[in-house]
Amino acid sequence: MAIAIYVPRINNNDDEVKVLAFEVSVGDKLNVGQIVGQVETDKAVLDVTASVDGYVLGFAAKPEEVVQVGSVMLWVGETKDEAIPEIQDPLASESSTQTSQITAKARILIEKNALRADIIPPIDGRVTVEAVERYLSMHAGAKPETKASAFAQPAQALPEVQGKPVSLTREEKGMAATVTWHRDFAVAGYIEIDYDLAPWVEYAKRFQEEKGLLMPPLLPLMAWRLSEIAQETPRLNATIIANQRYEYIPVNLGFTIQAGDALYLAVVRNTEKLDEFGFVNALGDVLRRAAGHKLRESEASGATIGFSSMERWKVTHHIPILPPHTALMIAHAAGKNGRGVLGASYDHRVLNGGQVVTALKELSLPKKYQA
Amino acid sequence: MVLNKESVAAEIKAKIIEIAAQTGDDASELELDEIIPATGLIDSTGLLELIAWYEKFYEIALAQEEINIDNLGTLTRMAEFVLHKKG
Numbered sequence: 001m002a003i004a005i006y007v008p009r010i011n012n013n014d015d016e017v018k019v020l021a022f023e024v025s026v027g028d029k030l031n032v033g034q035i036v037g038q039v040e041t042d043k044a045v046l047d048v049t050a051s052v053d054g055y056v057l058g059f060a061a062k063p064e065e066v067v068q069v070g071s072v073m074l075w076v077g078e079t080k081d082e083a084i085p086e087i088q089d090p091l092a093s094e095s096s097t098q099t100s101q102i103t104a105k106a107r108i109l110i111e112k113n114a115l116r117a118d119i120i121p122p123i124d125g126r127v128t129v130e131a132v133e134r135y136l137s138m139h140a141g142a143k144p145e146t147k148a149s150a151f152a153q154p155a156q157a158l159p160e161v162q163g164k165p166v167s168l169t170r171e172e173k174g175m176a177a178t179v180t181w182h183r184d185f186a187v188a189g190y191i192e193i194d195y196d197l198a199p200w201v202e203y204a205k206r207f208q209e210e211k212g213l214l215m216p217p218l219l220p221l222m223a224w225r226l227s228e229i230a231q232e233t234p235r236l237n238a239t240i241i242a243n244q245r246y247e248y249i250p251v252n253l254g255f256t257i258q259a260g261d262a263l264y265l266a267v268v269r270n271t272e273k274l275d276e277f278g279f280v281n282a283l284g285d286v287l288r289r290a291a292g293h294k295l296r297e298s299e300a301s302g303a304t305i306g307f308s309s310m311e312r313w314k315v316t317h318h319i320p321i322l323p324p325h326t327a328l329m330i331a332h333a334a335g336k337n338g339r340g341v342l343g344a345s346y347d348h349r350v351l352n353g354g355q356v357v358t359a360l361k362e363l364s365l366p367k368k369y370q371a
Numbered sequence: 372m373v374l375n376k377e378s379v380a381a382e383i384k385a386k387i388i389e390i391a392a393q394t395g396d397d398a399s400e401l402e403l404d405e406i407i408p409a410t411g412l413i414d415s416t417g418l419l420e421l422i423a424w425y426e427k428f429y430e431i432a433l434a435q436e437e438i439n440i441d442n443l444g445t446l447t448r449m450a451e452f453v454l455h456k457k458g
Contacts, residue, residue: 211439212439212440212441213438213439213440214407214408214418214422214438214439214440214442214443214444215408215415215418215419215438216408216414216415216418218415219415257416257419258416259420259423281435281436284435284438285435287419288419288422288423288433288435288438290419291416291419291420291422291423292423292426292427311414312394312414312416312417313394
């Protein structure tokens with residue numbers, strides 16, 4: 001049966017993207033992970049990759065066409081001569097659900113929320129719990145019993161002072177949606193501790209020399225330590241769904257990076273399957289792609305825990321916004337006189353202050369320095 | 372387009388000066404064989420921007436394991452690595 005490769009979502013608030021180009025032709029053999037084409041928003045260009053092995057059967061979108069996120073981009077078959085389903089508008093068609101892969105847990109969540117599976121934009125070709133949650137957070141306003149839509153604002157009268165309206169960029173809209181999730185869903189708290197910078201600086205310096213790294217690895221190493229702590233303490237890597245704590249199985253670490261005017265949360269998925277050096281390399285890879293505005297779909301979404309640093313700007317204190325569906329975001333800042341401040345925004349529905357302080361204290365020292 | 376080491380190094384230096392200026396640093400005195408990260412002129416975010424630009428400008432793709440001090444640590448090494456990659 002023909003399998004669809006869908007138009008991916010680049011950021012939270014973009015429901016349409018432009019197809020830039022295809023890098024494959026009808027009849028080409030495809031392997032999982034192979035780049036099939038690119039889509040773009042105002043500033044970001046994203047490679048679209050094959051979610052299955054097979055042969056290109058045909059295209060449902062054209063280069064330069066603006067298309068809906070979640071619509072079919074191209075069809076792949078096990079053989080070259082399979083028929084393409086007769087679907088022109090997959091978002092409105094029941095058949096698209098037959099060709100997307102829906103996980104069992106996602107199906108339960110879809111039924112629980114009385115949704116149709118075919119309206120959920122898949123992630124990397126699969127409708128997962130994460131894809132359903134993302135849809136729910138973006139369309140909360142559509143349901144009368146839920147809070148206002150992610151970016152809905154009460155009508156405001158124009159200020160008395162003269163001014164002119166300026167449309168938000170897509171990145172700015174995405175940021176507004178994230179901030180609104182924090183406001184509408186999380187019960188945010190913030191805690192910080194003071195710590196000695198020397199052990200981490202020394203550890204990172206030695207690591208960089210031993211591995212011959214170009215990039216200073218201090219922040220990646222601290223982010224790796226956070227991942228380890230989250231593996232040991234699952235409630236740090238969780239959210240609240242339907243009055244239950246939902247502890248994620250993978251630890252997907254989101255790391256903020258400013259690339260020009262765009263602020264990305266670049267995500268390393270399944271960090272529990274990596275070792276320290278593997279994580280540093282994986283994070284380096286996604287950060288490099290973010291810096292070039294080339295994050296893949298799976299690298300721009302799905303964070304389960306976050307790390308943010310404003311050291312670059314010599315900021316000594318900042319309170320990060322929680323990415324949607326996370327309970328902990330570390331705030332790293334510039335140190336002063338050998339001392340640093342390590343903070344954390346957290347969702348008080350999931351974590352209490354004591355649990356966050358414990359995590360921060362663990363994070364303030366490299367593992368090998370701990371008793 | 373024929374690349375030569377000196378002009379490539381000069382292009383890279385111009386980019387480093389631009390990136391360093393974002394955080395108020397002046398990289399105009401950067402020497403050809405100075406270890407770039409050790410100078411403190413550009414931080415890790417700046418280095419990422421430099422590498423992203425380097426790949427795009429010279430139309431080369433780097434593997435993560437190639438991003439090390441030996442290949443890219445100085446202006447000279449970065450220029451030589453472009454020529455090596457362009458083969």
